[in-house]
Amino acid sequence: MNKNSSNTMALTPNTSNKRETVCIFGTGDFGRALGHKMLQSGYRVVFGSRSTQVSSLIPKDAEVLSHAEAAQKATIIIIAIQRQHYHFLAPLAEILLGKVLVDISNNLKINQYPESNAEYLAQLVPGAKVVKAFNTISAWALQSGTLDASRQVFVCGDDMEAKQMVMDIVRALGLTPLDQGSLLAAQEIENYPLQLFPMWKFPIFLSLGLTAFFFFYCLTLDVIYPYVYENKDFSFLIAISIPNKVCPILALILLALVYLPGVLAAIIQLYRGTKYRRFPDWLDKWMLCRKQLGLVALAFASVHVLYTLVIPIRSFVRWRISSYTVSQALNNKTEPLDTTNAWISDSYLALGILGFFLFVLLGITSLPSVSNNVNWREFRFVQSKLGYLTLILCTAHTLVYGGKWFLNPSSYKWYLPHAYMLSLIVPCTVLVVKFVLIFPCLDKPLTQIRQGWERNPKYSE
């Protein structure tokens, strides 16, 4: 490299140091974007195309040849064409013998074909080494360079060396390769970019259902009841008051549902006397989406906090307080401070604040970058010890909120209990059962079972 070369801001380094040549079959959107990015990273790129006319859209530094010619120039061939056109590769089988074919295709639906595109390609060109990669990256992200979304590229393939070569390219493009194993993983990799929060579906549908139920329950008691019996229009409660009853109820129930499967699993293990039998499927799935359940609960809790904090700004509340004060003044009486009431009001708020604070802490530790920096013992300490403390505080918050109303029959409209009472069922059950499980007579065998001990070793089939 002489003095001059540094002034001409070439896209690629001098020839002797240049990276290997990569061939790209297909000059579509993604093929071009990938070619452009590879040229920038110092690769030579040759496109294989039906028409070898140089289109203005193809990067200038790249060659365009027929498929057969292009394939001969490189060891690695990126197949940037759609699955339905793969069959044209069959006649090229001889030229592709021993080459590394990179399948980057995606489908339109999950499990669209019986076998993955990469496996189909491997069948069509049996002599080639097929590697699945790049399908999770969008052409737009490659072009614009704004990889705000994931930089992770899942790679799989049966040939170790071929996979390594592809992973080197991935790294050279500034992306992060993730080895996913053999080509059998291709199906999963092809489904991945089509997924839309699969782990969140159950928690979100569950909470939507519960929200609808509790919303109409509260609507009945707070809006319809006074309208029927007192002909009062409280419909404006729909905006804040009723959501502010539904949110804490859902937060509490969902938080309890995070800890319920753990308690159930303990009971099942104790009953079976072994940890080596699989849990029922529904319990397994439930346990896998506990994090998501907890985060949805946290979302409801956060909205509840905001709804609660705006209470004194609401015009209805201001009117109520003002009316009360005016009526007191007009009746010429000053009420003394009710210390019991002050105690209940303050401790209910304090419990809620502490519970919410711990809840947010749990949420922060579930951020991937934070949980990556704690060891297993610390993670369990936070998610189990602090988690139960949060549940206890939030349950106590709701219990104290209820305060004296529990035994007051006049507070039961239409013989229906208050909504918050319903919300206490699950968390109280979880806490009571967990408390029972802590007793040494149950905790000791459970610990032994979890360390691999079996009550009846022959039990295993």
Add this chain to the structure above:
Amino acid sequence: MNKNSSNTMALTPNTSNKRETVCIFGTGDFGRALGHKMLQSGYRVVFGSRSTQVSSLIPKDAEVLSHAEAAQKATIIIIAIQRQHYHFLAPLAEILLGKVLVDISNNLKINQYPESNAEYLAQLVPGAKVVKAFNTISAWALQSGTLDASRQVFVCGDDMEAKQMVMDIVRALGLTPLDQGSLLAAQEIENYPLQLFPMWKFPIFLSLGLTAFFFFYCLTLDVIYPYVYENKDFSFLIAISIPNKVCPILALILLALVYLPGVLAAIIQLYRGTKYRRFPDWLDKWMLCRKQLGLVALAFASVHVLYTLVIPIRSFVRWRISSYTVSQALNNKTEPLDTTNAWISDSYLALGILGFFLFVLLGITSLPSVSNNVNWREFRFVQSKLGYLTLILCTAHTLVYGGKWFLNPSSYKWYLPHAYMLSLIVPCTVLVVKFVLIFPCLDKPLTQIRQGWERNPKYSE
């Protein structure tokens, strides 16, 4: 390794397993820190120095030799001297032939020299393989071991093997190497540690400008106007009331500015009938800093929330409410509940809360560790669908807040509209245009264009 060796807590493993020798030219601050860290990681370190007198500052286990002698002992030579002294390496060219020279230098200004230090080094010693690395790590961080800041080491170089060797050392020191391609990337790597939030500059200056404008606008209407016409001193509004008008205005405008470029890009693509022509430069830059714009908007929204929630604690507000209540009591009248008012007040607060909640959700998903764990489809769902929902909720929040004032001429002081009305211009425009773009007659061709279709293929130059 015999029994004794495990008791003597040596810094390095026994000789047969020791890593290779690394030479460091220069015994300055960073050279010593790097040498110390390498010794800890099991490398043999030999310093090349003008004076071979062993200074007390140099790690004990390291040898100090003349430059020529030191260079002969190792394949990898780290050049821990400043660029202005590089010329002394020219006479050593013969000894350095084929060696890996690691340039770790930084400059004081961005683009200080026409070529990067690493390229300059490559010109001075043409026979050596130059690799750029380590310049983003501070000596202090290496010494103290508290790498709270980035552990990422950008590596670039023209020789693959040399780069791999350097990346192995980086990994062995507990750092994360990032291959940035050929030596041409050195300029960018050398500029990187000199940058101070380059992507944030435009959003921050824009928001400072807008803040200043709206602050003085509100000051005029809320403090100067009543002072001139009613001779009242409302200067204390500067602390909370006026900031609490400016913050939501900026949050709303900046949030709308996040979605405006996307709308503009769609119009340009529709007009041109192709996606293959570059957008104007200003639009490209605007699109690249959308994330930062959105986060600045979120910051303003968060401060607005806090300012709003402290309203009932403010002594001015307490005085106003108390005065109002007292005057009501003295006039012996109780006002009935105004349900319309209650509806407006509650729904305006509810819209704001939901909008802010979604806004925070958007902010959380833009955390690098979270966005790394979602696929492209999920990322687009959150940033586009949820983003527009946030914009709609926040715009509705502002519209309902305005409520009945819009058509009230007495509320226009000095014929100037309220500040919040100005804030509605951009978001309403974005929402209307976006709504129009959703119509099938526009959405269909746009989708085709984005999939690569061109209205007039010959258009491309």
Add this chain to the structure above:
Amino acid sequence: MNKNSSNTMALTPNTSNKRETVCIFGTGDFGRALGHKMLQSGYRVVFGSRSTQVSSLIPKDAEVLSHAEAAQKATIIIIAIQRQHYHFLAPLAEILLGKVLVDISNNLKINQYPESNAEYLAQLVPGAKVVKAFNTISAWALQSGTLDASRQVFVCGDDMEAKQMVMDIVRALGLTPLDQGSLLAAQEIENYPLQLFPMWKFPIFLSLGLTAFFFFYCLTLDVIYPYVYENKDFSFLIAISIPNKVCPILALILLALVYLPGVLAAIIQLYRGTKYRRFPDWLDKWMLCRKQLGLVALAFASVHVLYTLVIPIRSFVRWRISSYTVSQALNNKTEPLDTTNAWISDSYLALGILGFFLFVLLGITSLPSVSNNVNWREFRFVQSKLGYLTLILCTAHTLVYGGKWFLNPSSYKWYLPHAYMLSLIVPCTVLVVKFVLIFPCLDKPLTQIRQGWERNPKYSE
């Protein structure tokens, strides 16, 4: 691979592409979980066991042989047995010659044995290449596939090639290997999973101590004093009012303690005239836990914010305001607005809000994934410039809160100052000393010292 093979969803790819064979000594819980995971990733697995009877718990696709036979089938042998049984490996030394032994063991206590388990293994089987790995992963996490906790596997060993082989396996299992250097790092790696937030201990104990002190201090002044002198029961203040005094005090003190060591270090460096002498041990330790101190301070500040925002909802506060308004109405007087009071109240709240906002910003930038994406200059800008601004705002918030009470002797009960006055000592000291250090006559030599200059070079021993 023919058409049929893609339909039979085999766990592993066809034979020719299969990965190498790995041997696992020990059929315990972790050994089986690891074996299962390896089979899934395409490895052949052979278990070495005392009893070669095939247990139902061992994965079906794995072979079970005697230790000697199993060892001969593989290059890599994973020792999934406890340290106290390692001695049985000594007789196998001949077969294990040249093999890679992977020590995955953990201890029950930190530094339980004089040497690490891996070093002990290396002594027992001198001819083998010992690599430490996998000890940070739990069997449960491997089995369930829910690696919510860390995916990081620390690897160390004296033989480069052996280590590389183990790191390849780690990657193939979907985990992230982290090279920790030579086998001497094994002790630390073995201690790692036994740690429970070691860096957090000092900040948490310190804050617990300070909390206890300030809680009883406030209890004395706010509950015991009025009870003794006025016989009033204010015990309900324990729930919110007193915590809401303690939290901001601790937040401010801890925040100041984050910046105090930096100021002390500057004074020490100025006094010594060199940066090359180690700081006293306590200062070093203090500096290393600054991030944790700051985050604990942020936690206290957040709780303070929540406690403050619920003030208007508290039944005690509502009663007080209502009583005051009623008494005003009964006395038939309306108080005019006190503008000074409005100024003080508003600016104290505004300072607090801005201080808290910056504090949260500091907290967000200390998230690992965020701090990984900023360069050193940006990190220092945020943590130092923004950090001091936060400290200034929070101190000003407290000073303005105090307002006119400072010089009011009647506010000193039992001659004790208000608690918030005590909280101002540390932050004010830090700010004053920092202000002095900014003067050029001190800043210039300090900058020189930090760049490596020494006042008295012979000083160094």
